[in-house]
Amino acid sequence: MSDFFNWISTLPALAQIPLVVGAFVVVVAVILFFVEIAPRSGRRYTIIRLAVCVLAPLAIFVFLGSVAWAAAVAAVLGGVFFLLDYRSKQGAGYLFQLVGFLAPALILLLIGLVYPTILTAIAAFQNNRGNRFIGFENFVWIFTQPTGIRVVLNTIIWVLIVPAFSTAIGLAYAVFIDKSRGEKFFKILVFMPMAISFVGASIIWKFVYTARPAGQNQIGLLNQIVVLFGGQPTDFVANSPWNTLFLIVVLVWIQTGFAMVVLSAAIKGVPTEQLEAAELDGTNAWERFINVTVPGIRSSLIVVLTTISIASLKVFDIVRTMTAGANSTSVIANEMYTQWKGFENGRSAAFALVLFVLVLPIVVYNARQIQKQREIR
Amino acid sequence: MSAVSPIDVPIDVATKRQLGAGERTAERSVTKRTKKRLTSRGATIASLIIALLWTVPTFGLFISSIRPAALINTTGWWTIFQNPGFTFDNYSQVLKAGNSQLNLGQAFINSIAITLPATLIPLTLASLAAYGFAWMNFKGKNWMFIGVFALQIVPLQMALVPLLSLFSRGLNIGGVQLFAGLNASGSYTQVWIAHTIFGLPLVIFLLHNFIAELPAELIEAARVDGAGHGQIFFRIVLPLTMPAIASIAIFQFLWVWNDLLVALVFADGEVAPMTKLLAEITGGRGQDWQLLTSGAFISILVPLIVFFALQRFFVRGLLAGSTKG
Numbered sequence: 001m002s003d004f005f006n007w008i009s010t011l012p013a014l015a016q017i018p019l020v021v022g023a024f025v026v027v028v029a030v031i032l033f034f035v036e037i038a039p040r041s042g043r044r045y046t047i048i049r050l051a052v053c054v055l056a057p058l059a060i061f062v063f064l065g066s067v068a069w070a071a072a073v074a075a076v077l078g079g080v081f082f083l084l085d086y087r088s089k090q091g092a093g094y095l096f097q098l099v100g101f102l103a104p105a106l107i108l109l110l111i112g113l114v115y116p117t118i119l120t121a122i123a124a125f126q127n128n129r130g131n132r133f134i135g136f137e138n139f140v141w142i143f144t145q146p147t148g149i150r151v152v153l154n155t156i157i158w159v160l161i162v163p164a165f166s167t168a169i170g171l172a173y174a175v176f177i178d179k180s181r182g183e184k185f186f187k188i189l190v191f192m193p194m195a196i197s198f199v200g201a202s203i204i205w206k207f208v209y210t211a212r213p214a215g216q217n218q219i220g221l222l223n224q225i226v227v228l229f230g231g232q233p234t235d236f237v238a239n240s241p242w243n244t245l246f247l248i249v250v251l252v253w254i255q256t257g258f259a260m261v262v263l264s265a266a267i268k269g270v271p272t273e274q275l276e277a278a279e280l281d282g283t284n285a286w287e288r289f290i291n292v293t294v295p296g297i298r299s300s301l302i303v304v305l306t307t308i309s310i311a312s313l314k315v316f317d318i319v320r321t322m323t324a325g326a327n328s329t330s331v332i333a334n335e336m337y338t339q340w341k342g343f344e345n346g347r348s349a350a351f352a353l354v355l356f357v358l359v360l361p362i363v364v365y366n367a368r369q370i371q372k373q374r375e376i377r
Numbered sequence: 378m379s380a381v382s383p384i385d386v387p388i389d390v391a392t393k394r395q396l397g398a399g400e401r402t403a404e405r406s407v408t409k410r411t412k413k414r415l416t417s418r419g420a421t422i423a424s425l426i427i428a429l430l431w432t433v434p435t436f437g438l439f440i441s442s443i444r445p446a447a448l449i450n451t452t453g454w455w456t457i458f459q460n461p462g463f464t465f466d467n468y469s470q471v472l473k474a475g476n477s478q479l480n481l482g483q484a485f486i487n488s489i490a491i492t493l494p495a496t497l498i499p500l501t502l503a504s505l506a507a508y509g510f511a512w513m514n515f516k517g518k519n520w521m522f523i524g525v526f527a528l529q530i531v532p533l534q535m536a537l538v539p540l541l542s543l544f545s546r547g548l549n550i551g552g553v554q555l556f557a558g559l560n561a562s563g564s565y566t567q568v569w570i571a572h573t574i575f576g577l578p579l580v581i582f583l584l585h586n587f588i589a590e591l592p593a594e595l596i597e598a599a600r601v602d603g604a605g606h607g608q609i610f611f612r613i614v615l616p617l618t619m620p621a622i623a624s625i626a627i628f629q630f631l632w633v634w635n636d637l638l639v640a641l642v643f644a645d646g647e648v649a650p651m652t653k654l655l656a657e658i659t660g661g662r663g664q665d666w667q668l669l670t671s672g673a674f675i676s677i678l679v680p681l682i683v684f685f686a687l688q689r690f691f692v693r694g695l696l697a698g699s700t701k702g
Contacts, residue, residue: 009564013483013490013648016565020494028501036607094513097606101509105502105577106525112574113528116539123538169427176424188685189428192435195684196677197635199652203659203673204434207441207666219453219666221437253431285417314532317637321656336534337641345538352534359532367523 035100052096117356123349130345138350147328148335152354154244155313155332158251159358162312163305165252170259170304175289178267187264191257198254198317205250206322209236240328247329250318255311259304266300267293306366313359332358435677442467442674446667467671474668475654478646481672488634488650488679491565495572495633499580500626502573504618507584508610512596522585529578537642540571544643567643568650572633580625587621588614627687631680651676 008016034052037045127134142148170190177186193201210220211233218224223233236246270293278288294301316333323329325338336351440454445464452460472482479487510522544567591614599609615622640653655672658665 005564005566009566013486013565017490017493020569021497024494024498024501028505031505032607032611036605038605040605098509098513098515101505101513101606101610105506105581106521108502108570108574109525109528109577111543112540112571113531113536113578116536116543117531119539120535173424173427176420176427180421180424186424186428190431192681192684193431195631195680196435197637197652197680199635199637199655199659200673200677203655203669204438206659207438207670208434210666217452219449219451221433221453221455224453224455253434256431314534316534317652317656320637321659324660333532333534333638337638340538348538352532355532356535363527367527370523370526371519 031100031104035097038094038096038100120349120352121356123345124353126346126349128344128346134346138346139354141347142350142354147330150328151330151332151335151351154328154330155355155358157244158248158312158315158331159309161245161248162251162255162315163308166255166308167259167263167301167304169252170256171263171301173256174260174264174267175293178264187261190260193254194257196254198250199321201250201254202318202321205246205253206237209246211235237323237329238327243323243327244329247318247322250322251312251315255308259308262300262304263297266297270296302366302369306362309362310359313355438670439674441666442670444667446665449666449670467667468675471658471668471672471675474658474672476657479649479654481651481654481658481675483647484649484651484654485675487565487644487648488652488676491568491572491640491644491648491650492630492633494565494569495576496626496630498569499573499576500584500622500629503577503580503584504588504615504622505610506577506581507588508606508614510581510585511589511591512609512614513606525578526582529582533575533638536575537638540574541567541642544570565644565648568639568648571639571643572636575639576629576632580629583625584618584621587618591617623687627683630683634680 008019011019034048037048123130124138125133125135127137142152173186173190177183180186196204207219208221209223211223212218212220214227214233218227218233222236227233237243274292274296275288278292283291314333315331316337319325319329319331319334320337325331325334330338332351332355336348336355339345339348339351437454440457441449443463443465444454444457444467445462446467448460448462472485473480475481475484506525510518510525595613596609599613604612634650635652636650637652637656640650641656644650644653655676658668658672
């Protein structure tokens with residue numbers, strides 16, 4: 001496999017696309033073929049199954065360039081797996097099919113997310129070369145340095161402000177334009193920033209914020225407005241502490257469209273009868289909104305708030321491109337990258353772990369929500 | 378997908394008129410309700426202001442990107458009528474700008490080469506897994522699914538560095554090499570695999586919501602008819618979830634295209650995508666506005682085209698099924 005990728009990387013960029021996609025399609029087709037063969041009865045199919053159980057792990061290990069006896073272990077595992085399958089209650093070949101469907105994704109997740117996460121958690125308690133455990137020293141470093149505390153505080157400011165504002169503005173906009181003429185058009189206008197990269201958005205807003213010395217023509221829109229009202233031009237992203245807020249505006253600008261689209265769809269799902277019944281009871285528009293619409297879109301609100309909270313916890317691109325963390329605007333994700341670039345692996349991992357701890361409550365809450373939903377089904 | 382239209386039932390003229398009248402009354406009451414909503418003038422003004430605030434920055438970027446450098450640096454873009462001047466030099470200039478290893482034009486192609494496989498591969502793997510989670514029974518299914526969902530929220534930052542060393546050094550456990558390193562720095566392989574892995578949890582979660590919503594009778598009927606899981610997946614589930622897959626594919630495309638963090642860590646030198654190069658230009662030549670504006674506009678051009686061409690798909694498609702209380 002390594003050879004295949006090495007060979008492919010010598011080709012021109014656009015030629016690589018069809019080759020990789022083609023190879024991938026072949027793999028998936030093979031998986032589907034064997035999944036289909038699996039439950040069929042008959043000696044021939046049994047032999048095919050057995051062969052696959054032994055050969056598939058072998059092939060994978062050979063392709064990954066491993067030692068031979070690791071493959072032997074896999075073959076033994078394959079045999080056990082085959083025997084188990086033979087006695088399965090769900091019919092022969094069931095486990096086989098299950099593995100065919102789930103294994104590719106799950107193996108990738110184990111290798112690419114679970115295993116690295118564990119390693120990072122360990123690295124957070126080691127020195128920067130990763131050869132000695134130093135307890136909580138990295139965390140002590142973060143929380144005793146004024147800059148470290150500032151970084152954590154900034155992240156918390158992001159996660160408090162961005163979800164609240166984008167959801168509120170998105171909801172208000174969705175309600176205001178609901179059933180109005182040109183609703184679709186209005187939606188596209190606000191949703192458009194979703195399609196723009198964070199880097200692109202950062203440049204757009206840097207241009208809005210840019211300042212020229214007093215007396216010259218302003219080329220940044222915001223400073224032009226400030227000057228118009230008789231103020232002095234200011235460099236918005238340079239002056240702490242308000243500069244963080246000006247960066248936050250960018251993420252709010254991006255995320256509002258997402259909140260608006262999801263909430264707008266949810267609002268349309270609120271039963272008209274309920275609204276009409278409330279209207280007959282003599283309630284005004286605001287009361288109807290609070291007592292009928294909001295409870296009706298509660299689950300969508302949770303999804304929106306969760307998604308945007310996570311996005312703002314992990315915010316990286318905006319800070320990186322607009323200030324690179326200068327003038328105390330840094331956030332955890334950016335600081336983590338900076339530390340890693342400076343070969344401070346332990347500190348970098350400690351930042352990552354702090355971020356994980358901040359995300360954890362959101363994970364737990366949402367996992368519980370999903371579990372409730374699945375129990376209803 | 379085309380909606381199924383019922384066959385016209387033959388009815389007599391009187392009934393037809395009656396039905397038509399009913400429709401008309403319904404229509405009238407709808408317009409009446411709409412009128413009532415729109416009378417709130419404050420709401421209309423507020424929504425107009427929001428729409429304006431959300432559009433003007435992008436519009437300004439576009440106008441600036443086609444003005445000569447001298448004009449950008451001395452006058453605001455809103456004075457375009459007092460200080461007219463159009464040029465496409467910015468674009469040809471920025472396409473050649475870059476670092477020692479590549480320019481923005483090549484980075485544009487890199488972005489395409491990274492994004493297409495990184496959209497297709499996770500989507501396929503995720504649809505397989507989503508089917509497994511939705512329609513196959515096994516012990517601990519719920520817990521495993523919640524585990525996959527929870528992975529979605531593990532910050533990428535936790536995984537980046539170990540994954541990078543996994544790529545370069547392979548995996549050794551207790552002195553036994555489980556697999557060797559990929560040896561593939563300077564190629565797209567790392568970025569493809571990284572994006573695939575990082576995209577999987579969310580895509581599995583979203584697709585699962587659709588696939589689990591399919592009527593159980595349909596799957597049962599196919600199974601009674603002797604179809605295996607492979608056939609059910611390929612012939613029934615896949616075609617029926619195509620709208621969902623399309624909408625999620627668009628989003629995955631936008632995410633990968635717009636990503637900076639994964640690119641910074643995994644795409645070095647010649648294979649860097651546009652976002653990375655643009656971030657570099659912003660850092661190093663932050664006052665060359667003619668480069669920044671035109672570069673930014675090139676980078677948002679493809680997403681915007683995808684967005685405007687296909688937005689009707691994903692506006693309603695992305696979250697259907699996932700927000701059920």
